[in-house]
Amino acid sequence: MSIVSTSWLDKNHSEVKIIDSSWHMANTNRNAYQEYKKEHIKNAIFFDIDKLSNKKTELPHMLPDKKEWEKIVSNLGITNEDRIIVYDNSDVISSCRCWYTFIFFGHNPNLISVLNGGFLKWKKENRKTTAKVSNYEKKKI
Numbered sequence: 001m002s003i004v005s006t007s008w009l010d011k012n013h014s015e016v017k018i019i020d021s022s023w024h025m026a027n028t029n030r031n032a033y034q035e036y037k038k039e040h041i042k043n044a045i046f047f048d049i050d051k052l053s054n055k056k057t058e059l060p061h062m063l064p065d066k067k068e069w070e071k072i073v074s075n076l077g078i079t080n081e082d083r084i085i086v087y088d089n090s091d092v093i094s095s096c097r098c099w100y101t102f103i104f105f106g107h108n109p110n111l112i113s114v115l116n117g118g119f120l121k122w123k124k125e126n127r128k129t130t131a132k133v134s135n136y137e138k139k140k141i
Contacts, residue, residue, distance in 0.1 A: 077136025
């Protein structure tokens with residue numbers, strides 16, 4: 001797995017697409033999207049693991065089929081050529097799940113990384129955060 005440091009992301013912020021893939025167990029009484037809306041790394045988009053999973057099964061968090069995945073990624077404004085940094089603010093390290101999903105569906109492993117220490121480390125280092133919800137322009141499949 002490719003990992004980048006918080007200092008690397010801070011220096012290369014404008015050269016990458018950033019994904020907040022936080023997810024929490026139900027018993028934590030935390031809402032990842034609400035937390036994202038309050039504070040996240042600038043330009044990060046939210047990747048909802050529940051919403052973007054396979055809805056044709058009762059099993060939780062199953063991967064969508066390839067065609068659905070292509071639609072999801074297109075709607076997120078991401079292409080196979082994009083350099084992506086994924087992070088989370090979660091006890092279950094959900095950023096690794098997002099990273100794996102991109103790799104599974106063929107994203108170049110050299111173009112996707114997980115932020116070492118995640119959002120918690122980013123904040124501890126007093127790096128800039130925002131409440132502004134970001135979106136990347138949708139891409140055509």
